[in-house]
Amino acid sequence: MSMFGRLFGKKKEEITAEEAINQLRDTEAILIKKQEYYEQKIDEEIATAKKHGQKNQRLALNALKRKKHHELELSRIDGTLSKLEAQRAALEDAGTNAEVLKVLADASKSLKKANLDLDIDKVNDLMDDIGEQMQDSKELNDAISRPIGDVADEDDLMDELRQLEEEAKQAPSLPSRQSDQEMDTLSDLPTVPSGPITRSKGKVQKQDTMAELEAWAAAN
Template identity: 30%
Template sequence: MAGNMFGRLFGKPKEEVSPLSTLEKLNETLEMLEKKENLMQKKIAQEMEKAKEFTRAKNKRAAIQCLKRKKLYEQQVEQLANNQLRIQDQMIMLESAKVTTETVDALRSGAQAMRAQLKTTKIDDVDKTMDEINESTEDMKAIQEALANPVGGMAEFDDDDLLTELEELEGQELDEQLLAPSTAAPATHLPSVPTARVPAQAGKAQPVRTEEDDELAALQAEMAL
């Protein structure tokens, strides 16, 4: 009974109106106003035609009545146009408010999700994860170093012994190059001595002198001295 009394005093609580239902209602109202405006436009055209007919019939009183109704319809058309502008303006504002609300809701949801995620992620967990990463990195380095070391027979060789043997080979190669005879040594030429020309006999071919012949002649000349 107390509830009924408070209900009569304060009335029933109003139901929350959603932006979507409001936009639908405004859109329906806008369509209704457009239909009424079209109807008024038709009536204005009809009254204008009647006024022309009465004017041609010399019925001035009836023509004036038609023009008066035409003026009334025009006033209604102007009022309907103003109402449509108000509804369109409200629809634009409501659309903007709807977009703003959805944006704020999305940002709020993102912030809540971030806070929830940060609550589950403790600083100790982060430190532990970083330690695991560093430990894994050190293990990887150790594995790579172990793979780089020689195994089997290669592990028995000493690098110092190999370097000593390499130096000996390089020394032997240098000695062989120094002791090898030079293939481009200049040849020793003895001084040439002019020889007497022997007139060539007719019909006989002159013998061809060789380098050995020249060297022999030079030797004989030197011995004669």
């Protein structure tokens, strides 16, 4: 038996990636508990050293020595944990990559099978047929929507156009835009009464309107 055989004994069966990840997690949990233990012991030794201080230097120094030992063990555990976490992360990534590759392989097989069921010539014929049907439908819609006969005589339309142009020439030109000040002045004018006005009622309303105009002029 070789040296490695004597050290590790009989070769074990290979484990799956999931089993290895679970074992790493269990080991990490044990090491984390050891971390907590040594951190607590370090705090206790510091408290002991402070307690004795100059009163009993021997006890204080022994406490500090034990603290150093605990710190060394804690540092080793930290290094081991880092390695275990890195290995577990690598295994998890490998498992994820394997799943991704499996999905890609399955998708490729499905796509290949789907393409086998399709005939490119039949697809081209189908697309040509669809194009022809759409063209026929367009021509049919155009034929249905086309007006029957002329809607108006062309001479009548020309006479109407000349009449409109003549009216446009004779219409008085109005300013296209009033200034903001003029608009504000118009908005301040009193409201013109609406509805039928009798002679007596119209006289009263006229007086009221004149009074409002005089008040507005005095204010401005």
